[in-house]
Amino acid sequence: MSTENEGNAVPPAPSVPPVPVASPAASPQGPVPDGAPTAQLPPVPPGTPGAPEHGTAQAAPAHESPVGGHQPPAGYPGPAPEGSWPPPAAPAYGDAGSGGSGTVWGASYQQPAPKPRNGRGGLVAAVLVAALVAGGLGGGLGYTLAKDNDNGSTTVSASDSSASQVRRAPGTIANVAARALPSTVTIEAESTSGEGGTGTGFVFDKQGHIVTNNHVVADAVDGGKLTATFPNGKKYDAEIVGHAQGYDVAVIKLKNAPSDLNPLTLGDSDKVAVGDETIAIGAPFGLSNTVTTGIISAKNRPVASSDGNSSSKASYMSALQTDASINPGNSGGPLLDASGSVIGINSAIQSTGSGGFGSGQSGSIGLGFAIPINQAKYVAQQLIKNGKPVYAKIGASVSLEESTNGAKITDQGASGAAPVESGGPADKAGLKPGDVITKLDDNVIDSGPTLIGEIWTHKPGDKVTITYTRGGQEHTVDLTLGSRAGDS
Secondary structure (H helix, E strand, O other), rough: EEEEEHHHHHHOOOOOOOOOOOOOHHHHHHOOOOOOOOOOOOOOOOOOOOOOOOOOOOOOOOOEEEEOOOOOOOOOOOOOOOOOOOOOOOOOOOOOOOOOOOOOOOOOOOOOOOOOOHHHHHHHHHHHHHHHHHHHHHHHHHHHHHHHHHOOOOOOOOHHHHOOOOOOOOHHHHHHHHHHHHHHEEEEEEEEOOOEEEEEEEEOOOOEEEEEEEHHHHHOOOOOOEEEEEEOEEEEEEEEEEOOOOOOOOEEEEOOOOOOOOOOOOOOOHOOOOOOOEEEEEEEEEEOEEEEEEEEEEEEEEEEEEOOOOOOEEEEEEEEEOOOOOOOOOOOOOOOOOOOEEEEEEEOOOOOOOOOOOOOOOOOOOOOOEHHHHHHHHHHHHHHHOOOOEEEEEEEEEEOOOHHHHHHHHOOOOOOOOOOOOOOOOHHOOOOOOEEEEEEEEEEOOOHHHHHHOOOOOOOEEEEEEEEEEEOEEEEEEOOOOEEEEOO
């Protein structure tokens, strides 16, 4: 299932979440790793419509992706061959997305410039104009009706003082929003050339660290400008502490951070159940401090997302799926449970086409995807500590072709490298080119991208059980995951 990061199209990917063999329901993930998440990203062919954006690439041909740790060759060819994974996606995630056909996993991050332009600026302007027109009509109609129907009746209105004293009970959406909004920020990232976009983030600790998506701050990575604005209007300059393309997680730090920061409480995404209520906070289409609600509609959804940039790599996640309205600009914002604890980071949306907002941007269709907070927390801690991400890996290149049979180890690795890394975890476990991995622990693996997403829910050093087929025979082997530091 491919998606876009709120605004950019992404290639389609497997639509079925990994399921435990023992049960049709999605299997829960293990405890939050203190080390580092998982696998290596497969490369995404530049120029491919809707191709995944972030990720660490270890792929070989356009249809293959390494789970080992190799990079795609320079000048990687354009569109992936027919039948490759992910195939061209349908046009339009919400943001800068390119289009394509087929289902999309989430939606890429919107790429509007920090200063409103086209779609976003137009949308905001349209909202303001509509408000003014409606206000004028409302006033005129109200006066006319009152004049024609003045029969001496009297109405009673609540006083300003009593209205301001209304109390929202704990656990209500209004109460959760009132507590969480002061700890969310609208992020504006601008490159040295003046291009950029708007996203969201939330307070991670009292030291001024803000967690968001990598694709939200990508424009400001090389000497650009970054600001974070709180709902009270206070704006702070910020700097990037670390970013992980593969996980689509980034940490920024406020300069001259205030002393009264209130970090949001982090929940346990492993304990989330389908049907649980969700609350999303963000700045959809630049409309800051917007609150939407929904439920968890699926867990462990394999998602590959991209910002639509041909030079970027794909991000892979085993996502929380929600029907809370998520649009371009919501990226990086918190997905909360009914108690107000963060259970995920909103990252991508699924799109059906090029949108209808006048700028090719897509909007919410009730399929949003969030990075589980247990994984995001670990990644954020690694970025704060080391400045770069650490990925778990098995040390083998797998095919990215869309399939329901499993993740096939390719016959050739990236850039001429061996498909199975010599001395790596897969090699030590006896895996060979042509083997098809069908399960990781109790989770069914239906494709290469699904395997990558599952590996990345672990940290280096974790022991996992791999089930694979060779020559029509099923085998099971235990292996210890290796590690790779950085996105290169």
